[in-house]
Amino acid sequence: xxxFSALTVVLILAAAxxxxxxxxxxxxxxGVVIPYFAFFTFAGGFVLKILSWAKSPTPxxxxxxxxxxxxxxxxxxxxxENPSGVVGVAGRILLEVFFFRSLFRNTKTAMTxxxxxxxxxxxxxWLGGLVxxxxxxxxxxxxxxxxxxxxxxxxxxxxxxDRLFQIGLPGLYLTDIFLLLSVTFLFFRRVAIPQIKYxxxxxxxxxxxxxxxIGFSGIAMRYFVRTDVMGIKNMTMGLISFKPVIINxxxxxxxxxxxLVSSLFLYFxxxxxxxxxxxxxxxxxxxxxxxxxxxxxxxxxxxxxxHSYEEYENDFRDAMRGAGLPLENPGSDVxxxxxxxxxx
Amino acid sequence: MALPxxxxxxxxxxxxxxxxxxxxxxxxxxxFEPGTYCYGEKAAPxxxxxxxxxxDWDPAQDDWKLLPNWKETIQKGFQTRLxxxxxxxxxxxxxxxxxxCADKCHFYIGTGDPxxxxxxxxxxxxxxxxxxxxxxxxxxxxxxxxREMTEDVLKEWYKYYYxxxxxxxxxxxxxxxxxxxxxTIHARExxxxxxxxxxQITGPASNSFMTGNHLGLKPHAILxxxxxxxxxxxxxxxxTVNPTFNRKGxxxxxxxxxxxxxxxxxxxxxMGYLLLFEHIGLDYTLSTYASEGxxxxxxxxxxxxxxxxxxxxxxxxxxxxxxLLGGECGHMWRVVHQYMNTMTGPANFLEKPVSPxxxxxxxxxxxxxxxxxxxxxxxxxxxxxxxxxxARNDHRKITFHxxxxxxxxxxxxxxxxxxxxxVANHFFEMPEDTIREKTFCCGSGSGLNxxxxxxxxxxxxxxxxxxxxxxxxxxxxxxxxAICAIDRAAFPALLNYWxxxxxxxxxxxxxxxxxxxxxxxxxxxxxxxxxxxxxxT
Numbered sequence: 001x002x003x004f005s006a007l008t009v010v011l012i013l014a015a016a017x018x019x020x021x022x023x024x025x026x027x028x029x030x031g032v033v034i035p036y037f038a039f040f041t042f043a044g045g046f047v048l049k050i051l052s053w054a055k056s057p058t059p060x061x062x063x064x065x066x067x068x069x070x071x072x073x074x075x076x077x078x079x080x081e082n083p084s085g086v087v088g089v090a091g092r093i094l095l096e097v098f099f100f101r102s103l104f105r106n107t108k109t110a111m112t113x114x115x116x117x118x119x120x121x122x123x124x125x126w127l128g129g130l131v132x133x134x135x136x137x138x139x140x141x142x143x144x145x146x147x148x149x150x151x152x153x154x155x156x157x158x159x160x161x162d163r164l165f166q167i168g169l170p171g172l173y174l175t176d177i178f179l180l181l182s183v184t185f186l187f188f189r190r191v192a193i194p195q196i197k198y199x200x201x202x203x204x205x206x207x208x209x210x211x212x213x214i215g216f217s218g219i220a221m222r223y224f225v226r227t228d229v230m231g232i233k234n235m236t237m238g239l240i241s242f243k244p245v246i247i248n249x250x251x252x253x254x255x256x257x258x259x260l261v262s263s264l265f266l267y268f269x270x271x272x273x274x275x276x277x278x279x280x281x282x283x284x285x286x287x288x289x290x291x292x293x294x295x296x297x298x299x300x301x302x303x304x305x306x307h308s309y310e311e312y313e314n315d316f317r318d319a320m321r322g323a324g325l326p327l328e329n330p331g332s333d334v335x336x337x338x339x340x341x342x343x344x
Numbered sequence: 345m346a347l348p349x350x351x352x353x354x355x356x357x358x359x360x361x362x363x364x365x366x367x368x369x370x371x372x373x374x375x376f377e378p379g380t381y382c383y384g385e386k387a388a389p390x391x392x393x394x395x396x397x398x399x400d401w402d403p404a405q406d407d408w409k410l411l412p413n414w415k416e417t418i419q420k421g422f423q424t425r426l427x428x429x430x431x432x433x434x435x436x437x438x439x440x441x442x443x444x445c446a447d448k449c450h451f452y453i454g455t456g457d458p459x460x461x462x463x464x465x466x467x468x469x470x471x472x473x474x475x476x477x478x479x480x481x482x483x484x485x486x487x488x489x490x491r492e493m494t495e496d497v498l499k500e501w502y503k504y505y506y507x508x509x510x511x512x513x514x515x516x517x518x519x520x521x522x523x524x525x526x527x528t529i530h531a532r533e534x535x536x537x538x539x540x541x542x543x544q545i546t547g548p549a550s551n552s553f554m555t556g557n558h559l560g561l562k563p564h565a566i567l568x569x570x571x572x573x574x575x576x577x578x579x580x581x582x583x584t585v586n587p588t589f590n591r592k593g594x595x596x597x598x599x600x601x602x603x604x605x606x607x608x609x610x611x612x613x614x615m616g617y618l619l620l621f622e623h624i625g626l627d628y629t630l631s632t633y634a635s636e637g638x639x640x641x642x643x644x645x646x647x648x649x650x651x652x653x654x655x656x657x658x659x660x661x662x663x664x665x666x667x668l669l670g671g672e673c674g675h676m677w678r679v680v681h682q683y684m685n686t687m688t689g690p691a692n693f694l695e696k697p698v699s700p701x702x703x704x705x706x707x708x709x710x711x712x713x714x715x716x717x718x719x720x721x722x723x724x725x726x727x728x729x730x731x732x733x734x735a736r737n738d739h740r741k742i743t744f745h746x747x748x749x750x751x752x753x754x755x756x757x758x759x760x761x762x763x764x765x766x767v768a769n770h771f772f773e774m775p776e777d778t779i780r781e782k783t784f785c786c787g788s789g790s791g792l793n794x795x796x797x798x799x800x801x802x803x804x805x806x807x808x809x810x811x812x813x814x815x816x817x818x819x820x821x822x823x824x825x826a827i828c829a830i831d832r833a834a835f836p837a838l839l840n841y842w843x844x845x846x847x848x849x850x851x852x853x854x855x856x857x858x859x860x861x862x863x864x865x866x867x868x869x870x871x872x873x874x875x876x877x878x879x880x881t
Binding site: 292 | 354361363364426427428431432433434437439442444448458461463464478480484489512517519521522552553555563564567589592606632646650658680681682686690704707709711712714719724726753754756757758759762777781782789807813874879
């Protein structure tokens with residue numbers, strides 16, 4: 001049901017773009033208005049979401065200490081798993097962001113023949129996720145060729161490297177293949193593992209289908225359906241320079257691709273995709289494990305009702321006196337009991 | 345209630361692996377069979393602690409005797425916490441449900457219940473968050489994974505947020521560091537605001553508030569029980585130790601969980617501390633007012649944690665000690681590490697801690713002025729300042745259990761191992777995926793160590809117990825050592841069930857056994873009265 005709904009929404013989005021331009025001729029809407037709207041919603045929404053998180057303080061230092069603390073000199077600490085300062089924290093975050101370090105630890109728990117839980121290394125999610133994100137990022141950078149003139153050298157080089165194997169004409173981009181393979185893997189993993197499927201939401205399937213559809217439409221434009229690349233570049237340069245032009249013979253596939261990308265941008269700040277920004281702000285990863293050394297400040301720390309020593313002594317004065325415990329306020333009975341044996 | 349036999353329980357655990365309900369999890373109604381839930385809090389402790397709606401109630405009954413405005417209380421409290429805690433807000437927003445955490449939870453492994461997968465445990469709360477805070481949730485409802493807060497949801501929270509021990513194992517594996525413990529802490533806090541809590545937590549918390557310790561030991565009772573330990577030490581070692589209480593001007597105030605004063609096997613660890621302090625001539629005092637290192641406030645609310653924790657610095661200031669030394673306790677050290685200095689500090693009236701024996705500056709504790717006994721002892725051993733006879737632990741084949749809070753909530757892994765290796769000859773590690781930062785909870789942490797919950801606790805401790813079984817079979821391990829009072833309370837039952845023949849001890853019990861005291865008599869038994877290796881021949 002959720003899978004079907006997610007797929008339907010993506011298909012409706014694609015159909016809407018097709019009908020919009022082919023039947024109603026809404027080139028300006030789909031080629032200019034919506035992309036601008038989507039982009040600014042994305043940029044604004046992203047920033048607002050980050051600000052809304054930032055507005056809530058981090059009252060306590062709750063870093064996950066996944067390695068030895070920095071303590072005695074003769075004991076080796078774990079600078080990345082339990083960083084003691086800024087450098088370690090930066091390293092920890094960057095390794096998470098670029099290499100998915102925590103996911104690299106992943107294990108699969110399954111009962112062994114001895115009827116006990118056994119743990120095996122399970123790196124497929126790490127690998128699939130890493131390939132997916134890096135391919136996506138690479139393709140994003142590669143697309144800068146549509147938004148720059150002249151095209152910067154590094155973008156051209158990245159493109160050349162991507163076509164390294166020179167399969168087909170035009171040359172096949174490896175990252176296209178990687179993206180489609182990894183997004184397919186992420187989808188199949190979600191439906192093939194019953195527990196994951198059980199807790200998955202529409203919001204988990206939708207971005208996968210959307211990104212797959214973006215990939216398919218992009219690839220189709222390059223390899224299967226003749227598309228006017230120069231026309232597209234005129235449009236994209238027009239968008240980026242705020243002098244939008246409309247080319248209506250680039251083919252509707254381009255408009256579908258553009259609309260799906262716009263949909264992704266629009267959806268992003270309101271969805272789980274915000275993990276992209278959130279990861280930098282996670283208090284279990286971005287704080288140093290130095291709270292015994294350095295006092296962490298809680299901006300809303302408020303006084304609380306306690307049971308003071310004075311109240312305690314009032315409650316138990318007789319018992320304390322009887323046991324020979326020293327008293328702050330011996331009360332009426334000063335019989336010399338208050339003296340205690342032991343070291344002085 | 346009789347427990348199922350080991351074979352039955354194992355079959356039950358195996359049978360429930362990879363079995364999922366046909367219905368969507370939101371449709372599955374929560375039930376309360378005996379052994380699967382903790383008793384509700386009683387009126388008395390609620391009144392002592394000024395908790396809302398104190399009453400006697402039973403979770404298994406339909407009517408929870410809630411106040412009419414309970415739902416608004418939770419909704420309002422939720423919003424307040426989103427404004428106060430970035431962690432909560434972020435963890436409500438950024439989970440992608442990748443499922444890396446799913447099979448990392450000891451309760452999921454032991455029960456097979458999908459709501460014990462950390463990701464779904466988080467969804468129990470996120471679903472309510474979405475309904476009130478996200479566009480998708482408001483418009484699409486269930487399709488967007490959103491739902492109203494209802495009494496059924498509250499009952500589900502009660503069951504599953506008390507089937508999480510806040511151990512943080514899942515957070516180690518999460519690519520964004522989402523910490524289910526943090527979610528559970530807030531869920532429990534919200535439930536408490538609506539007058540819903542468990543007696544095993546509120547009871548000890550109210551005791552701790554009034555008498556200074558969870559067990560509710562009054563001043564003379566503490567003295568009496570320590571006095572009897574002093575006598576035991578005398579008869580085993582021939583040495584008289586002289587602990588003092590509430591003594592002003594001592595250099596160090598020693599804080600330890602109250603179970604060490606009173607409960608087997610914590611008392612043997614206490615004997616170890618007392619022998620060690622005598623051996624090095626430490627100028628220390630104990631306190632009857634601050635007679636609890638543990639803090640069940642951590643399992644109630646941040647506010648309650650602060651209400652209980654504040655006694656420690658207050659007492660240190662009153663007694664004019666220089667710094668604090670802390671005993672073996674798990675969540676006590678999570679509180680010291682994550683919260684104490686922030687909540688009740690700065691303790692500027694104390695001095696930066698320096699070992700009076702070795703001169704080592706414990707600069708890593710310059711803020712809290714609170715040193716862990718394992719750090720302290722490791723430093724003593726490193727400087728050859730104590731005399732040890734490792735052979736006195738030769739009758740023990742030891743494995744070490746990393747307590748959740750000490751490992752993932754503080755980051756101490758090596759100090760206790762260093763100490764064990766210097767006081768005993770036979771030490772064996774459990775499998776790699778079950779120790780250090782990947783350690784498994786005893787199944788009874790975060791206040792769940794109550795008798796009516798034994799069946800669930802045994803299932804929760806299954807993963808840990810099976811790892812013990814590995815070293816029990818391979819290395820004939822007969823002692824599990826842990827530096828946590830809840831461990832020392834929970835493991836005897838857990839190991840007796842799954843691993844008969846394996847006993848539980850604290851670290852300083854082993855230290856106490858190995859310590860060669862000046863003028864001691866020849867020892868034939870260890871601190872718990874068991875024969876030493878070779879002494880029976």
